[in-house]
Amino acid sequence: MRKPCCKKKETSYYKGAWTKQEDQKLIDYIQKHGEGCWRSLPQAAGLVRSGKSCRLRWVNYLRPDLKRGNIDQDEEDLIIKLHALLGNRWSLIAGRLPGRTDNEVKNYWNTHLKRKLMQMGVDPKNHHLRQPGTNLSLVPKNQKIASGTQDWTGLECNNNFANSNEVNSTTSCSEGNTVSSLPDLNLDLNIGLPLVEETQC
DNA sequence: AATTGAAACAACCGCAGCTTC
DNA sequence: AGAAGCTGCGGTTGTTTCAAT
Numbered sequence: 001m002r003k004p005c006c007k008k009k010e011t012s013y014y015k016g017a018w019t020k021q022e023d024q025k026l027i028d029y030i031q032k033h034g035e036g037c038w039r040s041l042p043q044a045a046g047l048v049r050s051g052k053s054c055r056l057r058w059v060n061y062l063r064p065d066l067k068r069g070n071i072d073q074d075e076e077d078l079i080i081k082l083h084a085l086l087g088n089r090w091s092l093i094a095g096r097l098p099g100r101t102d103n104e105v106k107n108y109w110n111t112h113l114k115r116k117l118m119q120m121g122v123d124p125k126n127h128h129l130r131q132p133g134t135n136l137s138l139v140p141k142n143q144k145i146a147s148g149t150q151d152w153t154g155l156e157c158n159n160n161f162a163n164s165n166e167v168n169s170t171t172s173c174s175e176g177n178t179v180s181s182l183p184d185l186n187l188d189l190n191i192g193l194p195l196v197e198e199t200q201c
Numbered sequence: 202a203a204t205t206g207a208a209a210c211a212a213c214c215g216c217a218g219c220t221t222c
Numbered sequence: 223a224g225a226a227g228c229t230g231c232g233g234t235t236g237t238t239t240c241a242a243t
Binding site: 052106 | 229230232
C-alpha cells in the first residue's frame, strides 16, 4: 500500500472565492517550492483549502504565464477547429493555446462558441451542418456569419480518434469524412512533455 | 431607481487513470 | 495482482455582472 505523502487528516476546507491573502500565500509557496504534491501543499503553505482547490486556483488564475483577457478571433477559430478534431478534450485544446487554460476554453466554448455554432446551423457536438432551416431562426435577420469564421459546410470529421491518447500530426479523419473546410488546418498535435519543476513530496 | 433575466466567470464535484506499495 | 493514494480532467453548479425593461 502506498504511503501517503503527508499525514492524512480530514479538515473542513474553506470553499468559495479565494481572498487576496490566500492567493499570495499560494503564489509565495509555489515560487519557493515549485508545483507538485498538491495534497500536502495547503498545509505547508498555511492554507485551509483542499489540494485540489489550490491546484485549480494556481493552474487557472495564478500561473504567471497566463494570458488574461479576451480570446481573439484567431484563438476562437483555433478552438473551433480543435474541438472538431478532439471533442471536449479541453486540456488538449488549451495546450494548443498558449496562456489559456482548459477551464477558460471550456467556459468560452459553453458561453460563446456553442451558441455561435448553433446560430450558424452547426451542431456544436459533432460540428455537422444541421438540416437547412434547423435552428436558423436563432440567427437574427440579415446577420452575417462573423468575419474570420469559415463556412463549416462539409465538416464531417468524426471524433473517434479523440478517444485515443495517440493524438499526433498524422491523425486524420477517416475515409468519407472531410475537413475540406479547414484548409489551413496544420496541427501538430504531438503532446509535448511539460516543463515541470520536479519536486519531491 | 428597482427589478429581472441572461451572460460570463469562478469554483466545486465526481470519476478515471496512473503510480506506488 | 490488486488495493489505495494522488492528480488531472470534464461536467456542473454557484455567484457576479450587466443589460433590458
